[in-house]
Amino acid sequence: MMTIRTHGLWPLCAMIVVAMSSDLFAQVTQIIEGGNRPWTYKFVVDPASEVQPALKYRLLPDQMMLRPGDASSFYHRALRRFSAHSDMERKEFDECLAFGLMIRPASTDKDHHVVAGVSIDRVKTLITTFSDVLVELNLAANREYCDWGLGFREKDGIETINLQFDEFYLMRSLARLLQMKARVAIVDHDYDEAFRVIQMSFQLGRDVSQCPFIITGLIGTAIAVETQVVLMEIIAQPGSPNLYWALAMVPMPLIDVRPGVENELNLALKFPLVREADRPHTSQEWKDLFGQSIELVRQLRANPAKEGGETETLENPASWNSLDLLKPEFARVKEELVRLGLTADQISAMPVLQLIAAHESRLVRCKRDETLKLIRLPFHQAAQLLERIEKPGSQDGESNRLSDFKEVVPLYDSLRPFVGQALHASIRLDCRLARLQVVEALRLHATANRRKFPESLAEVTLVPIPLNPITGKPITYSLDGETAVLEFPSSNSIANYGEITRVTLRKED
Template identity: 30%
Template sequence: MISCKENAMQTKRVMRTLPALMISLSISLSFAVSNSQAQSIIGALADDGPTETIELTVSPAASPSPAFKYRLTVLPHQTISGNAASTYMRSLAEGGLRSPLKRISDKFGLESHSWYDSQQFKDVAPEKILEASAEFDDYVREYLARATMQRDCDFDLGMEDLQGERAIGFSLSFEQETRSMSRVLGLQTRAAIIEGRFADAVALMRMNYQLAQNVAQTPALVAGLIGIAEVGITNHGMEQLIAAEGSPNMYWALTELPRPIIDLRRAMRLEMQWGERLIPELAEAQQEHTDQEWNSLLNKISGRFADGMLFAQVQNGPSGVAERKPVPQDAMMATALGLASYRSAKKRLIAGGETKDNVEAMSVSEVLMKDAARELTRISDFAEKEIYLPYPQSANRLDRVEDFLIGEEKRNSPGAIFASMILPAAIQVRRAQLRVDRNICALRAIEALRMHVAETGVLPSSLDEINIVPVPDNPATGKPFRYRLKDGAAVLDLPRDGLNLYWKRYVIRLR
């Protein structure tokens, strides 16, 4: 029980550091915005049935001879010197992409950014697809074909060196621009398939897969997500190729692709240290300071938050580009929240090994700084070790991490709130990485089906019947994909598998 006198003394100590306590409210408001968005995304995945059904009518197709007649990668001795990043950037600087995009929009009155998707734009006349694709022939030949052959790709952004507000205010607008490049390659892939130019279609998909991997080399989760989206565009093209009459079997070409195709480990390792990079003063919490120095460190942090420079809502500005708008502060709410956090912070420090006398002797600033640093490390470590586990082992554990983070954030611990702002994003990116890898494995399974039909003349009643090549397992579970025959068609399901993934279903019929 805390006496009235002790309570009054603690209140006075907190009031003296009021500017520093603004951080608690700022973080809480920002987390509420991001958490609400995340919950709406998860809620959209709550349906019991398939989210997307892809119907493919396929022809039997044996393995090519030689097996790697078609490749989706560039062999080492076929690469050329140069930095792909420079070639990509030069292509945009010279207007090589914007002009044809505008001509297509003006001519057809239909945005071309999704023409690569035959499911969404199945009614677009083939001649329009071919005419639109031709607008980009020079661009692809002069820039993208060269860039995706070049040996190196370094955007040289220095992400590792950024700290403070620069760590979140840094623009990755160029990486976003590469989505247009990927869509163009997807459009050209669709045109090549329409004309039966299968070797050209494979070459265009090779460029697209390589573009995605190049973009994802930037050590930022946003760049990884862009690369994942570009792999998704390329996978659309692969579905169209598989469904085209007389198309080659791509089982071995897909098998050669790296796994995971988008490597996020470097970005994960950097962004999991996001709290210390955003608030470098936390790294000094392990050192000894005078009371004045502790106050100065905490006031530096609170100054950024009071200006709305660290945590802010993202809105579209007048130019249509995302801009950060400061989150409003409320001094009284910050005071109340800071007082509650101060009391619980003392308890956590004592539970963590500090003596009660030492903690009572600390200033409010020292208590809050040390507690925030320790809690950030503890919770980040808890989540990070789950993220690095293989998919089948992490399937249910990631859900438990999210539940844990929600519980931690509700404690109003600044360190817990710091951690809770980046870790859910890391978990969602991990799932996005799994989604495209799972899709590539499913495409390999479909190509194994086509090989089996080429040999036996019939669809197998189960995947176990296929012995001409190994059928890949579902990487989300480490077990075979769900498969069955229904009404003369093969049904391959990619369910949520306990990972809040969307449920994709392939319905495969023989031509």
């Protein structure tokens, strides 16, 4: 079943400080506070000039090196090989997840205890144990395309909603294996190997998102977010290479969730009530169509991953056999059908349940188009208009916008809330990558300016400074003594936090 889950966010009330292991010398700290207070990242870095050649390090595989073929079969083999390892080996894998340059807080979940003090030798042994999985992931990441072969276009609404995505959730374990291997390479200062593995991890996130659903887009985004943490750790390493051009080469958006958004909004057109609205049916068949559609809405709304974990319930589908429950809607539906394109003669010729079906069918198309027309706009142009759709004003029949009419059965409105969740997850990832690109520009500037940061980003002339992906405007920057400060505003009410990055130069010996 399609399930929307929130990935990569920790709902915390108390302050948590996450710092690099002191014995690994890198210095980057993440401070997370409760409520809507911004997350803060503190970097201690070295000045660093451009690498030569400029694209010595890449975040995605070189297009010239891709091999013909489909990646999905290799990913499936990687999953099978991972699952074939013994329970003891997979338990060791779970415990070794605690290893990292950035130490994460222990989970309160009894099934996810974090083991402190995992040694690098222990992790190297684990990576050797799972080398068969890594071989398949390497083959997958270097293929020309990825087709998961779900055949969703041939499925109806019920079949699509009941698709299982378990294999895509498991891809996060494969990504974490890659991230562990990259961290070992960082500790060994083998940056060539680290970036080879980072490419595999980012490509895994992009390939997962090639299955065009919102949930797979969110999983792919979560994988990419975790991978960019590894980049943060590299940047904070003493003497690390400058990654400005590696970051500049990343396509934006890195994870494109828009095909998944479009596919799921189109799903509303496959709901039985909408699909059959203009075809003749018996009275019992109309009642059955209503019942099927209500059950689909129930499945979408009874979602344990919704904010706060609450679920929504609807009337028992059997209760829709009573026309008395629908009578209060008849007058409004007939009036709105005229504006939705039906003539008075067409309306008078329809049985009452078909009137409602015709209303829902046309209204769903209006609502879908109202959202789809915006998702290809740059985020800063679409955000305010999307908020207007998510929080419509008048729904009493007096609105000038057809899309503000109220559905009798909330088919489209059961899908709509997930649109914002997907788009904002994608833009947050792009913001974090833009932030790292600015940090690398600052390291370039410090190299050419006697280890000093600029008073303003306008003083950085060696390379262009990216705009804030959220606002489309210059990134907010200030110099606090010797500390460079970057500020990113919250993207919206769904992701109700901003991010502040404070960068200082490592003291010379």
